[in-house]
Amino acid sequence: MTETRAGAGENTISAVRGGVGDSPVRPDGTLKVTGEFAYSSDLWMDDMLWGVTLRSPHPRARIRGVDITEALQVPGVYAVLTHEDIPGAKSYGLERQDQPVLAIDQVRYQGEPVALVAADHPETARRARDRIKVDYEVREPVVDARRAALDPSCPKVHDSGNVVRHQPVRVGDADHAVADIVVTGEYEVGMQDQAFLGPESGLAVPAEDGGVDLFIATQWLHVDQEQIAPCLGLPPEKVRLTLAGVGGAFGAREDLSMQVHACLLALHTRRPVKIVYGREESFFGHVHRHPATMRYEHGATADGRLVYVKAEIILDGGAYCSTTPAVTGNAASLGAGPYEVPNVAIDAYGVYTNNPPCGAMRGFGAVQACFAYESQMDRVAETCGLDPVEVRIRNALSEGSAIATGQIVDMPAPLDDMLRRIRAVPPPPPVETGDVRNLPGGVSNTTHGEGVVRGVGYGIGIKNICYSEGFDDYSTARVRLEIVAGEPTALVHTAAAEVGQGLVTLQAQIVRTELGVENVTVAPADTAVGSSGSSSASRQSYMTGGAVRAACAAVRERVAALAAERFDRALTGVTLSGGKVVTPDGVVATLYELLGDEVIDETREFRHRPTTTLDPATGQGNSHTQFAFCVHRAVVDVDVDLGLVKVVELAAVQDVGKILNRVALEGQIHGGSAQGLGLAVMEEIQVADGVVRNPSFTDYLIPTILDMPPMRMEILEHPDPHAPYGLRGAGEPPTLSSTPAIVAAIRAASGKALGRIPVRPEHITDR
């Protein structure tokens, strides 16, 4: 029999089917393919009402008055609420409580919630909403993030000033370092939307104890609870959250959207209230990826070794804080990229404007910087007459290197190997030009191959895994082992949000491996158990995986103690395998014999090793837990006459420490790469004077199956000795590197500088 071993950095071989390293099917898969899986928008109760939100049409205005009289007169309306009806705190927020539940005397972005309506039909609620009269005094919005950051005469969006965070990073003396070649560039990243498919929604049900039960799609139940309860004027235990089915997240469900609103309406009407955003409202209902403007200067030796980097990174946080401080910290600390650079001067600013609020999206501050530093690396290569992969190899971090914050990379960093592997991937064959579907423009039939030029480009990125900068990051898991119908059966219960990534599958895999039990049930996630932290920062395999493993170890110890007591002898090296208690000497007992009616139930918290803050003046500090890397090669065909791009192939090499579930992992790399492709050539929320111009899937384009090319990938396993099973978080790194790889390939084909993403046809044709 194969043994189950689970030491960090060891190769785990599972004795059980469906354990760590296997790819068992998702436990929610069948429900999802039959349509029976209950997403937050599918919830329904007999007597429920529908809630809708009135939002500001202006990016900046004083509110002189709100008149709800006519709205209240609409038959079928049960409540119309404004900020005056909020019993508790009037504002909330993840890092600063600066976001009003409902606008009070002013609005700071287009789409800011102003009032709420509950009615017996959604159309009734919408019609009543349209009868609410708001008297606005419209003011000039602050929309230039660079001016907001650097010009003291710029009007203030908040009294505290426009700079949410300025984080410098200083190493050596970048101003006086001597370089043979210098390349400078200005880069711009447009506002990307997470565009999850399942819009914000949930059902709030008033409870007999005066509290409320909220069924909600979110990324972190407990941080929602922490923010909702004070606004309702309730203790947290009276605000109970259960995770409803989540239709994707990608960062957009970190901040609250309709949570407080639905609870307010439910408590006010004493009826269950459901709020479901449509797609247009969804564009206003969540934060987006920070748009960025960046100025980079790299100095290097003639043979392409970096001497210094100077950078100014300005991130537009929009009207409210959300996670802007942490995003700014990431852009600063990772702004030099996965390279050894002896002299660094980076200044990253996160600022307030009257643009849409921005916060978390997959890649979280590392994406923006990656586009800039990778674009710069190509220019260093070109200036030095080097191959773009070669210049990256010459500067790449390795284990033991320091990043720009002085933090030593004390885990494998096989960038050299990854870069050599990506370079060795054979090129895709030339396309069959007889089929227009293979060409830029596709069935629009814009070319039969004339004007089409192929380009190849590379990108590599560095992403922190787990929460950083001294955050007390932990996860809680409860595992119960008992005999059910004669079979040893385990239940795992956490508050961790399954958002599509497959965490429910993984939790069961870990229990199977650790307890040697095949029957594992994953309980619904809710606030009846301790916090698991957020399904963010590629952290749940590490953190909730670590917590489940720790709870299993505690269960195993209890079983061992029980066996020792039962058989009245000391037992060492106890493992559980195949439903049996095993020591190196052999089988001690079956779990069935040993447990009988006994239920073993253990809860454990898991923390990653502590991190530190960044020095506010020098940006030095061990701020990150783990680093993850992905490298991409993009092959594109560009119709240089029309500016149309077809991404022909993406290839990726990623190190994940340890593959826990290959199918789920490949899905993360595919999906992350696709979102990077979207940012490279398609996706942008277009904002003019603070007003969103394209809040729909007709006008905001995400990659379709025709846009996303076939992928080749190679997954490496260099275990991180600090992490459970040696794993490395994997969801975000591919989103960093696919974007610069694609843009580099378009540059190679078109000869254009392309400093802005998404690349539009007119950037290629100059028309």
Add this chain to the structure above:
Amino acid sequence: MRVTFTVNGDERVVDDVWEGESLLYVLRERCGLPGSKNACEQGECGSCTVYLDGRPVCSCLVAAGQAEGRTVRTVEGLADADRLDPLQEAFVATGAVQCGFCTPGLIVQAHDLLDRTPGVPADAEIREALAGNLCRCTGYEKIIDAVRLAATRRTAP
């Protein structure tokens, strides 16, 4: 108004329908069939795809009244009592399901492709058939795997 139509083999009479409601709304909120999803409300994402008289349509773009007297088949009506449709099995088996919100629409659309395509469709045909269905999680690679697998299983002797 009253709408009478056949859904997944059963005749349904639905009363008190507001004329502005879509077929999708009636299915989800009045027939207890929330499997078809609402993700864009304008026929761009394909999450609400159902068969209407045997042809796949975006049910968000069909007014409830247009379904009068017609036959609708939703994702809930694809499986037999004791067995999933081969496409449903293949989506689960290949990892084509992540968050799953796009899945019902994709499965109905792919079901139509396989019904009118003998053998295993080429990748280009699969891509063309599914071009109206957005997925944000998977990058589509495993969805193509799933359709290929289901086609293979359907054509296996």
